[in-house]
Amino acid sequence: MLENPRSPRVRAVAKLSKRSARQETGLFLLEGPQAAREVLAFRPDTLVELFATPSAMEKHQDVRDAARDAGQEVVFTTEAVLDAMADTVTPQGIVAVARQSPTAAKDVFAESPRLIVICEEVRDPGNLGTIIRAADAAGADAVVLTGRTVDPYNPKVVRATTGSLFHLPIVVGADLAETVDRARKTGLRVIAADVGGDDFLAHRAVLAEPTAWLFGNEARGLDDEALARVDLSLRLPIYGAAESLNLATAASVCLYESAFAQRTVD
Structure with missing residues:
Protein backbone atom coordinates (compact mmCIF):
# COMPACT_ATOMS: atom_id res chain seq x y z
CA MET A 1 0.00 0.00 0.00
CA GLN A 100 -3.13 10.34 -24.17
CA SER A 101 -4.49 8.91 -27.41
CA PRO A 102 -5.38 11.69 -29.86
CA THR A 103 -6.47 10.75 -33.37
CA ALA A 104 -4.80 12.02 -36.56
CA ALA A 105 -7.00 14.36 -38.61
CA LYS A 106 -6.39 12.36 -41.78
CA ASP A 107 -7.85 9.27 -40.13
CA VAL A 108 -11.01 11.12 -39.08
CA PHE A 109 -11.73 12.46 -42.54
CA ALA A 110 -10.86 9.17 -44.22
CA GLU A 111 -13.95 7.63 -42.60
CA SER A 112 -16.47 9.76 -44.57
CA PRO A 113 -17.87 11.51 -41.49
CA ARG A 114 -21.32 13.10 -41.44
CA LEU A 115 -21.03 15.25 -38.32
CA ILE A 116 -17.79 16.83 -37.10
CA VAL A 117 -17.13 19.40 -34.38
CA ILE A 118 -14.30 21.93 -34.79
CA CYS A 119 -13.30 24.03 -31.78
CA GLU A 120 -11.25 27.15 -32.44
CA GLU A 121 -9.74 28.80 -29.36
CA VAL A 122 -12.26 27.39 -26.88
CA ARG A 123 -10.51 28.27 -23.64
CA ASP A 124 -12.80 27.25 -20.80
CA PRO A 125 -12.22 23.63 -19.70
CA GLY A 126 -15.82 23.15 -18.63
CA ASN A 127 -17.11 24.37 -21.98
CA LEU A 128 -14.80 22.11 -23.96
CA GLY A 129 -15.64 19.09 -21.84
CA THR A 130 -19.37 19.73 -22.24
CA ILE A 131 -19.01 20.20 -26.01
CA ILE A 132 -17.19 16.85 -26.27
CA ARG A 133 -19.95 15.25 -24.20
CA ALA A 134 -22.66 16.83 -26.37
CA ALA A 135 -20.86 15.73 -29.55
CA ASP A 136 -20.76 12.19 -28.23
CA ALA A 137 -24.44 12.26 -27.28
CA ALA A 138 -25.45 13.67 -30.66
CA GLY A 139 -23.57 10.92 -32.48
CA ALA A 140 -20.82 13.10 -33.93
CA ASP A 141 -17.99 11.28 -35.67
CA ALA A 142 -15.15 13.28 -34.11
CA VAL A 143 -14.09 16.49 -32.37
CA VAL A 144 -11.22 18.48 -33.88
CA LEU A 145 -9.38 20.94 -31.62
CA THR A 146 -7.20 23.67 -33.06
CA GLY A 147 -3.88 24.56 -31.50
CA ARG A 148 -5.32 27.51 -29.57
CA THR A 149 -7.97 25.44 -27.79
CA VAL A 150 -7.54 24.30 -24.18
CA ASP A 151 -5.82 20.94 -23.64
CA PRO A 152 -8.49 18.19 -23.70
CA TYR A 153 -6.44 16.25 -21.13
CA ASN A 154 -6.73 19.06 -18.60
CA PRO A 155 -8.33 17.43 -15.51
CA LYS A 156 -11.28 19.85 -15.63
CA VAL A 157 -11.97 19.00 -19.26
CA VAL A 158 -11.70 15.28 -18.55
CA ARG A 159 -14.20 15.54 -15.69
CA ALA A 160 -16.64 17.60 -17.77
CA THR A 161 -16.68 14.97 -20.54
CA THR A 162 -17.95 12.36 -18.02
CA GLY A 163 -16.25 9.63 -20.05
CA SER A 164 -17.04 10.87 -23.57
CA LEU A 165 -13.32 11.54 -24.04
CA PHE A 166 -13.01 7.77 -24.55
CA HIS A 167 -16.02 7.38 -26.84
CA LEU A 168 -15.11 9.28 -30.00
CA PRO A 169 -11.97 10.39 -31.84
CA ILE A 170 -10.37 13.63 -30.62
CA VAL A 171 -7.91 15.49 -32.85
CA VAL A 172 -5.52 17.80 -30.97
CA GLY A 173 -3.47 20.75 -32.20
CA ALA A 174 -5.03 20.97 -35.65
CA ASP A 175 -4.64 23.93 -37.99
CA LEU A 176 -7.99 25.59 -38.65
CA ALA A 177 -7.39 26.33 -42.34
CA GLU A 178 -6.22 22.78 -43.04
CA THR A 179 -9.15 21.33 -41.10
CA VAL A 180 -11.70 23.36 -43.04
CA ASP A 181 -10.06 22.32 -46.33
CA ARG A 182 -10.12 18.65 -45.30
CA ALA A 183 -13.76 18.94 -44.30
CA ARG A 184 -14.76 20.42 -47.63
CA LYS A 185 -12.81 17.82 -49.61
CA THR A 186 -14.65 15.14 -47.63
CA GLY A 187 -18.01 16.61 -48.66
CA LEU A 188 -18.86 18.39 -45.43
CA ARG A 189 -20.54 21.78 -45.31
CA VAL A 190 -18.66 23.95 -42.79
CA ILE A 191 -21.04 26.00 -40.64
CA ALA A 192 -19.95 28.51 -38.02
CA ALA A 193 -22.02 29.26 -34.94
CA ASP A 194 -21.79 33.06 -34.76
CA VAL A 195 -23.91 35.82 -33.23
CA GLY A 196 -23.54 37.81 -36.43
CA GLY A 197 -24.65 34.96 -38.66
CA ASP A 198 -27.86 34.34 -40.59
CA ASP A 199 -31.09 33.28 -38.94
CA PHE A 200 -30.74 29.64 -37.87
CA LEU A 201 -34.35 28.76 -38.72
CA ALA A 202 -34.05 30.08 -42.27
CA HIS A 203 -31.30 27.57 -43.05
CA ARG A 204 -32.45 24.61 -40.97
CA ALA A 205 -32.86 22.36 -44.03
CA VAL A 206 -29.13 22.35 -44.79
CA LEU A 207 -28.44 20.57 -41.50
CA ALA A 208 -29.53 17.29 -43.06
CA GLU A 209 -26.34 17.39 -45.12
CA PRO A 210 -22.96 16.20 -43.81
CA THR A 211 -21.82 19.06 -41.59
CA ALA A 212 -18.76 20.34 -39.76
CA TRP A 213 -19.78 22.78 -37.02
CA LEU A 214 -17.22 25.43 -36.07
CA PHE A 215 -17.35 26.93 -32.57
CA GLY A 216 -15.15 29.80 -31.43
CA ASN A 217 -13.86 31.55 -28.34
CA GLU A 218 -16.29 32.19 -25.48
CA ALA A 219 -15.64 35.94 -25.32
CA ARG A 220 -14.61 36.90 -28.86
CA GLY A 221 -16.27 34.27 -30.99
CA LEU A 222 -14.62 33.65 -34.36
CA ASP A 223 -12.40 36.21 -36.05
CA ASP A 224 -13.00 37.52 -39.57
CA GLU A 225 -10.38 35.21 -41.06
CA ALA A 226 -12.09 32.15 -39.62
CA LEU A 227 -15.55 33.31 -40.69
CA ALA A 228 -14.28 33.93 -44.22
CA ARG A 229 -13.37 30.25 -44.52
CA VAL A 230 -16.78 28.76 -43.72
CA ASP A 231 -19.70 28.03 -46.04
CA LEU A 232 -22.33 29.50 -43.74
CA SER A 233 -22.63 31.33 -40.41
CA LEU A 234 -25.72 30.84 -38.28
CA ARG A 235 -27.00 32.41 -35.06
CA LEU A 236 -29.43 30.81 -32.66
CA PRO A 237 -32.50 32.90 -31.87
CA ILE A 238 -32.99 34.34 -28.39
CA TYR A 239 -36.69 34.42 -27.50
CA GLY A 240 -36.38 35.64 -23.92
CA ALA A 241 -34.39 38.40 -22.26
CA ALA A 242 -31.09 36.50 -22.02
CA GLU A 243 -28.13 38.40 -23.45
CA SER A 244 -26.77 35.24 -25.07
CA LEU A 245 -26.31 31.52 -24.69
CA ASN A 246 -23.31 29.88 -23.05
CA LEU A 247 -21.01 28.43 -25.72
CA ALA A 248 -21.46 24.83 -24.62
CA THR A 249 -25.25 25.24 -24.49
CA ALA A 250 -25.34 26.75 -27.97
CA ALA A 251 -23.09 24.00 -29.30
CA SER A 252 -25.37 21.34 -27.81
CA VAL A 253 -28.41 22.86 -29.56
CA CYS A 254 -26.59 23.07 -32.90
CA LEU A 255 -25.33 19.51 -32.71
CA TYR A 256 -28.71 18.07 -31.79
CA GLU A 257 -30.41 20.01 -34.58
CA SER A 258 -27.95 18.39 -36.98
CA ALA A 259 -28.49 14.97 -35.43
CA PHE A 260 -32.29 15.31 -35.73
CA ALA A 261 -32.09 16.55 -39.32
CA GLN A 262 -29.70 13.84 -40.48
CA ARG A 263 -31.74 11.07 -38.91
CA THR A 264 -35.00 12.37 -40.38
CA VAL A 265 -33.44 12.09 -43.82
CA ASP A 266 -32.23 8.55 -43.07
Whole structure:
Protein backbone atom coordinates (compact mmCIF):
# COMPACT_ATOMS: atom_id res chain seq x y z
CA MET A 1 0.00 0.00 0.00
CA LEU A 2 1.19 3.51 -0.83
CA GLU A 3 1.27 5.49 2.40
CA ASN A 4 3.62 8.44 1.84
CA PRO A 5 1.93 11.45 0.16
CA ARG A 6 5.35 12.94 -0.57
CA SER A 7 6.84 9.92 -2.35
CA PRO A 8 8.19 10.41 -5.89
CA ARG A 9 5.50 8.13 -7.32
CA VAL A 10 2.71 10.16 -5.76
CA ARG A 11 4.26 13.44 -6.81
CA ALA A 12 4.61 12.22 -10.39
CA VAL A 13 0.89 11.52 -10.54
CA ALA A 14 0.00 14.86 -8.93
CA LYS A 15 2.11 16.74 -11.48
CA LEU A 16 -0.20 15.57 -14.27
CA SER A 17 -2.59 18.33 -13.28
CA LYS A 18 -0.03 20.62 -14.99
CA ARG A 19 0.12 20.85 -18.77
CA SER A 20 3.92 20.79 -18.82
CA ALA A 21 3.96 17.38 -17.13
CA ARG A 22 1.30 16.03 -19.46
CA GLN A 23 3.24 17.21 -22.50
CA GLU A 24 6.48 15.73 -21.19
CA THR A 25 5.03 12.32 -20.30
CA GLY A 26 2.11 11.89 -22.70
CA LEU A 27 0.00 10.89 -19.71
CA PHE A 28 -3.04 12.40 -18.02
CA LEU A 29 -5.03 12.16 -14.81
CA LEU A 30 -8.43 10.53 -14.22
CA GLU A 31 -10.40 10.85 -11.02
CA GLY A 32 -13.37 9.06 -9.54
CA PRO A 33 -15.16 5.75 -10.16
CA GLN A 34 -17.01 6.92 -13.29
CA ALA A 35 -13.82 7.89 -15.08
CA ALA A 36 -12.29 4.55 -14.11
CA ARG A 37 -15.33 2.69 -15.44
CA GLU A 38 -15.20 4.51 -18.76
CA VAL A 39 -11.52 4.01 -19.45
CA LEU A 40 -11.74 0.34 -18.46
CA ALA A 41 -14.79 -0.19 -20.67
CA PHE A 42 -13.70 1.74 -23.77
CA ARG A 43 -9.91 2.23 -23.72
CA PRO A 44 -8.31 -0.21 -21.27
CA ASP A 45 -5.26 -0.27 -23.52
CA THR A 46 -4.48 3.31 -22.49
CA LEU A 47 -4.67 2.71 -18.73
CA VAL A 48 -1.25 2.88 -17.08
CA GLU A 49 -1.99 2.88 -13.34
CA LEU A 50 -5.07 2.58 -11.15
CA PHE A 51 -4.96 3.75 -7.55
CA ALA A 52 -7.70 3.33 -4.95
CA THR A 53 -8.35 3.24 -1.25
CA PRO A 54 -9.56 -0.14 0.08
CA SER A 55 -12.90 1.40 1.06
CA ALA A 56 -13.43 2.77 -2.46
CA MET A 57 -12.76 -0.64 -4.02
CA GLU A 58 -15.20 -2.19 -1.58
CA LYS A 59 -17.84 0.37 -2.51
CA HIS A 60 -17.23 0.21 -6.26
CA GLN A 61 -16.78 -3.51 -6.82
CA ASP A 62 -17.67 -3.15 -10.50
CA VAL A 63 -14.51 -1.08 -11.00
CA ARG A 64 -12.46 -3.73 -9.19
CA ASP A 65 -13.98 -6.46 -11.38
CA ALA A 66 -13.43 -4.49 -14.58
CA ALA A 67 -9.80 -3.90 -13.63
CA ARG A 68 -9.31 -7.59 -12.96
CA ASP A 69 -10.88 -8.51 -16.31
CA ALA A 70 -8.57 -6.04 -18.05
CA GLY A 71 -5.54 -7.45 -16.27
CA GLN A 72 -4.98 -4.12 -14.52
CA GLU A 73 -3.50 -4.14 -11.02
CA VAL A 74 -5.17 -1.91 -8.44
CA VAL A 75 -2.59 -0.13 -6.29
CA PHE A 76 -4.04 0.50 -2.84
CA THR A 77 -3.34 3.80 -1.10
CA THR A 78 -4.28 5.74 1.99
CA GLU A 79 -6.79 8.58 1.83
CA ALA A 80 -3.93 11.06 2.28
CA VAL A 81 -2.12 9.68 -0.76
CA LEU A 82 -5.26 9.86 -2.91
CA ASP A 83 -5.83 13.44 -1.82
CA ALA A 84 -2.24 14.33 -2.72
CA MET A 85 -2.59 12.82 -6.20
CA ALA A 86 -5.96 14.30 -7.10
CA ASP A 87 -6.77 17.62 -8.72
CA THR A 88 -10.15 17.78 -6.97
CA VAL A 89 -10.95 18.14 -3.29
CA THR A 90 -13.07 14.95 -3.36
CA PRO A 91 -11.59 12.31 -5.72
CA GLN A 92 -13.96 9.63 -4.34
CA GLY A 93 -11.14 7.26 -3.52
CA ILE A 94 -10.03 6.42 -7.07
CA VAL A 95 -7.35 8.00 -9.27
CA ALA A 96 -5.96 6.64 -12.52
CA VAL A 97 -3.24 7.53 -15.00
CA ALA A 98 -3.78 6.94 -18.71
CA ARG A 99 -1.91 7.55 -21.95
CA GLN A 100 -3.13 10.34 -24.17
CA SER A 101 -4.49 8.91 -27.41
CA PRO A 102 -5.38 11.69 -29.86
CA THR A 103 -6.47 10.75 -33.37
CA ALA A 104 -4.80 12.02 -36.56
CA ALA A 105 -7.00 14.36 -38.61
CA LYS A 106 -6.39 12.36 -41.78
CA ASP A 107 -7.85 9.27 -40.13
CA VAL A 108 -11.01 11.12 -39.08
CA PHE A 109 -11.73 12.46 -42.54
CA ALA A 110 -10.86 9.17 -44.22
CA GLU A 111 -13.95 7.63 -42.60
CA SER A 112 -16.47 9.76 -44.57
CA PRO A 113 -17.87 11.51 -41.49
CA ARG A 114 -21.32 13.10 -41.44
CA LEU A 115 -21.03 15.25 -38.32
CA ILE A 116 -17.79 16.83 -37.10
CA VAL A 117 -17.13 19.40 -34.38
CA ILE A 118 -14.30 21.93 -34.79
CA CYS A 119 -13.30 24.03 -31.78
CA GLU A 120 -11.25 27.15 -32.44
CA GLU A 121 -9.74 28.80 -29.36
CA VAL A 122 -12.26 27.39 -26.88
CA ARG A 123 -10.51 28.27 -23.64
CA ASP A 124 -12.80 27.25 -20.80
CA PRO A 125 -12.22 23.63 -19.70
CA GLY A 126 -15.82 23.15 -18.63
CA ASN A 127 -17.11 24.37 -21.98
CA LEU A 128 -14.80 22.11 -23.96
CA GLY A 129 -15.64 19.09 -21.84
CA THR A 130 -19.37 19.73 -22.24
CA ILE A 131 -19.01 20.20 -26.01
CA ILE A 132 -17.19 16.85 -26.27
CA ARG A 133 -19.95 15.25 -24.20
CA ALA A 134 -22.66 16.83 -26.37
CA ALA A 135 -20.86 15.73 -29.55
CA ASP A 136 -20.76 12.19 -28.23
CA ALA A 137 -24.44 12.26 -27.28
CA ALA A 138 -25.45 13.67 -30.66
CA GLY A 139 -23.57 10.92 -32.48
CA ALA A 140 -20.82 13.10 -33.93
CA ASP A 141 -17.99 11.28 -35.67
CA ALA A 142 -15.15 13.28 -34.11
CA VAL A 143 -14.09 16.49 -32.37
CA VAL A 144 -11.22 18.48 -33.88
CA LEU A 145 -9.38 20.94 -31.62
CA THR A 146 -7.20 23.67 -33.06
CA GLY A 147 -3.88 24.56 -31.50
CA ARG A 148 -5.32 27.51 -29.57
CA THR A 149 -7.97 25.44 -27.79
CA VAL A 150 -7.54 24.30 -24.18
CA ASP A 151 -5.82 20.94 -23.64
CA PRO A 152 -8.49 18.19 -23.70
CA TYR A 153 -6.44 16.25 -21.13
CA ASN A 154 -6.73 19.06 -18.60
CA PRO A 155 -8.33 17.43 -15.51
CA LYS A 156 -11.28 19.85 -15.63
CA VAL A 157 -11.97 19.00 -19.26
CA VAL A 158 -11.70 15.28 -18.55
CA ARG A 159 -14.20 15.54 -15.69
CA ALA A 160 -16.64 17.60 -17.77
CA THR A 161 -16.68 14.97 -20.54
CA THR A 162 -17.95 12.36 -18.02
CA GLY A 163 -16.25 9.63 -20.05
CA SER A 164 -17.04 10.87 -23.57
CA LEU A 165 -13.32 11.54 -24.04
CA PHE A 166 -13.01 7.77 -24.55
CA HIS A 167 -16.02 7.38 -26.84
CA LEU A 168 -15.11 9.28 -30.00
CA PRO A 169 -11.97 10.39 -31.84
CA ILE A 170 -10.37 13.63 -30.62
CA VAL A 171 -7.91 15.49 -32.85
CA VAL A 172 -5.52 17.80 -30.97
CA GLY A 173 -3.47 20.75 -32.20
CA ALA A 174 -5.03 20.97 -35.65
CA ASP A 175 -4.64 23.93 -37.99
CA LEU A 176 -7.99 25.59 -38.65
CA ALA A 177 -7.39 26.33 -42.34
CA GLU A 178 -6.22 22.78 -43.04
CA THR A 179 -9.15 21.33 -41.10
CA VAL A 180 -11.70 23.36 -43.04
CA ASP A 181 -10.06 22.32 -46.33
CA ARG A 182 -10.12 18.65 -45.30
CA ALA A 183 -13.76 18.94 -44.30
CA ARG A 184 -14.76 20.42 -47.63
CA LYS A 185 -12.81 17.82 -49.61
CA THR A 186 -14.65 15.14 -47.63
CA GLY A 187 -18.01 16.61 -48.66
CA LEU A 188 -18.86 18.39 -45.43
CA ARG A 189 -20.54 21.78 -45.31
CA VAL A 190 -18.66 23.95 -42.79
CA ILE A 191 -21.04 26.00 -40.64
CA ALA A 192 -19.95 28.51 -38.02
CA ALA A 193 -22.02 29.26 -34.94
CA ASP A 194 -21.79 33.06 -34.76
CA VAL A 195 -23.91 35.82 -33.23
CA GLY A 196 -23.54 37.81 -36.43
CA GLY A 197 -24.65 34.96 -38.66
CA ASP A 198 -27.86 34.34 -40.59
CA ASP A 199 -31.09 33.28 -38.94
CA PHE A 200 -30.74 29.64 -37.87
CA LEU A 201 -34.35 28.76 -38.72
CA ALA A 202 -34.05 30.08 -42.27
CA HIS A 203 -31.30 27.57 -43.05
CA ARG A 204 -32.45 24.61 -40.97
CA ALA A 205 -32.86 22.36 -44.03
CA VAL A 206 -29.13 22.35 -44.79
CA LEU A 207 -28.44 20.57 -41.50
CA ALA A 208 -29.53 17.29 -43.06
CA GLU A 209 -26.34 17.39 -45.12
CA PRO A 210 -22.96 16.20 -43.81
CA THR A 211 -21.82 19.06 -41.59
CA ALA A 212 -18.76 20.34 -39.76
CA TRP A 213 -19.78 22.78 -37.02
CA LEU A 214 -17.22 25.43 -36.07
CA PHE A 215 -17.35 26.93 -32.57
CA GLY A 216 -15.15 29.80 -31.43
CA ASN A 217 -13.86 31.55 -28.34
CA GLU A 218 -16.29 32.19 -25.48
CA ALA A 219 -15.64 35.94 -25.32
CA ARG A 220 -14.61 36.90 -28.86
CA GLY A 221 -16.27 34.27 -30.99
CA LEU A 222 -14.62 33.65 -34.36
CA ASP A 223 -12.40 36.21 -36.05
CA ASP A 224 -13.00 37.52 -39.57
CA GLU A 225 -10.38 35.21 -41.06
CA ALA A 226 -12.09 32.15 -39.62
CA LEU A 227 -15.55 33.31 -40.69
CA ALA A 228 -14.28 33.93 -44.22
CA ARG A 229 -13.37 30.25 -44.52
CA VAL A 230 -16.78 28.76 -43.72
CA ASP A 231 -19.70 28.03 -46.04
CA LEU A 232 -22.33 29.50 -43.74
CA SER A 233 -22.63 31.33 -40.41
CA LEU A 234 -25.72 30.84 -38.28
CA ARG A 235 -27.00 32.41 -35.06
CA LEU A 236 -29.43 30.81 -32.66
CA PRO A 237 -32.50 32.90 -31.87
CA ILE A 238 -32.99 34.34 -28.39
CA TYR A 239 -36.69 34.42 -27.50
CA GLY A 240 -36.38 35.64 -23.92
CA ALA A 241 -34.39 38.40 -22.26
CA ALA A 242 -31.09 36.50 -22.02
CA GLU A 243 -28.13 38.40 -23.45
CA SER A 244 -26.77 35.24 -25.07
CA LEU A 245 -26.31 31.52 -24.69
CA ASN A 246 -23.31 29.88 -23.05
CA LEU A 247 -21.01 28.43 -25.72
CA ALA A 248 -21.46 24.83 -24.62
CA THR A 249 -25.25 25.24 -24.49
CA ALA A 250 -25.34 26.75 -27.97
CA ALA A 251 -23.09 24.00 -29.30
CA SER A 252 -25.37 21.34 -27.81
CA VAL A 253 -28.41 22.86 -29.56
CA CYS A 254 -26.59 23.07 -32.90
CA LEU A 255 -25.33 19.51 -32.71
CA TYR A 256 -28.71 18.07 -31.79
CA GLU A 257 -30.41 20.01 -34.58
CA SER A 258 -27.95 18.39 -36.98
CA ALA A 259 -28.49 14.97 -35.43
CA PHE A 260 -32.29 15.31 -35.73
CA ALA A 261 -32.09 16.55 -39.32
CA GLN A 262 -29.70 13.84 -40.48
CA ARG A 263 -31.74 11.07 -38.91
CA THR A 264 -35.00 12.37 -40.38
CA VAL A 265 -33.44 12.09 -43.82
CA ASP A 266 -32.23 8.55 -43.07
